[in-house]
Amino acid sequence: MINSEATSFLGRTLRRRSFLRVAGATAASSALVLAGCGEDPAPAPTPDTTTLGFKQDDTGVLNFAYLLEQLEAAFYQKVVEAFPADFTAADKAAFLDLRDHEVIHREFLKFALSTNAYDAGLTTPLAFNFTAFTLTTRAGVYAAARTLEDVGVGAYNGLARRIANPQYLQLLAKLASVEARHAAFVRDQAEPNSFAASDVIADSGSLAGLDTVKTPAEVATLIASLLPVVLITDGLMLL
């Protein structure tokens, strides 16, 4: 089953492609078996110019998270490149942190997905459109950040149950709580003491005390105006 070409291929790529699978390989055993057989990775979904689909498996879920992190990173990068005139030194420091966190999230997921990343074959990455936001004022920037971060928290809370590999689940949870910290911070800056206000944390009823959950389809709708493509989340919704 193993030939020399496959062996060198694996030797070269295991550390990169199979990181997530290998590290703490609880449920990754079948993936490891595939690695031992020199199996090629499943092909990444190919985006065309108008739609972007996600596979009905863990790579689909991780790609969805990757796209969200790309979006957030691009947003903070744009703000950092031209801070609003009324941004304080503290605002600037916080946004540099936020930018760095989201870029690290993005780059980590890209590295982990490797050839499975939806844009691995694209010559130019997706260009996001933030014209719906007012990025020239402090208030506008924090309002935009609040929207994005709250969507991010809801999205991660909706993705967790769709992931099959416990190691990936743990990674998503590690990202999710950082997004929640971001959300709390930008909300407080947009409106004092709104870190967990009743528009995101239900005040009463059976959902009292719980944060939001957004399904992939709901997230796709919420961020549609910011994207150059239409997201096809049918596969994720079946998970």
Added chain:
Amino acid sequence: MNILRIIEQLSEVDADVLGRFDSRRAVFKTLGETAKKGALASAPIFVASLFSKAYGQTTAPSVIEVLNYALTLELLEEDYYKKMTAAGQVPTGAPAGAIALILKHETAHVKLLTDTIKSLNGTPVTDTDVKFKESLFPADYATQLAFAQALEDTGVRAYKGQAGNLMSNSALLQVALQIHSVEARHAAHIRTMRGQTPWIPASDSNLPAPLGPVYTGGIREDNVTQSNVNLTTQLGTTYSANDAAASFDEILTMAEVLDSSRAGGLVA
């Protein structure tokens, strides 16, 4: 299929791979016996169980145990904020508003978890079982906030640590993570009330004794390596240790949380 080569490859990214098995000799003895039995057809299943044993938690707690553990932490937080409110040192206005909102959420979490455990025919722990230790309650507001930070950041780590144990019930998993992100919002806000960053950088998070161990553990909060990727050096460009550590929150195991150096030491 070459099992030995898989292990060899694993050892490149996990130097302790053989240590994870019972012993080096046992691994090779088992592998040898499998080969002798000509069991290569079933080797994938065999390898799967081998790695599950090596990397998995030895005994996963039941769903009820996980829920009661979460309820214990929520009861501890709820009682703490009740004591904090009763102590009367929280400044009126925004600080009092924040503490009241957080207490309200903890009470909601207690009710939700209690009801869920009952609906699963389990026996929930109660507020007579779990109290914040009176003798440890801080006399001054600043230290009260520091304890609140410790409780919230511990809560985030504790819920995260149990996600894998709730995968058998996706509805419960989702609810647990909906609580998890609320705890993270609380933690972020309390940290800012203390003049800290809302997220946890690698540098000292400035908690007084005996709260330091909140950020230690098998995987420390200043960890900069995720899935064997060093975030500071291996992502194409370099990032600071503070950014790398802050961009990922880390878990605590049940045993770590219940240890007397952490939340376990705060329960009356």
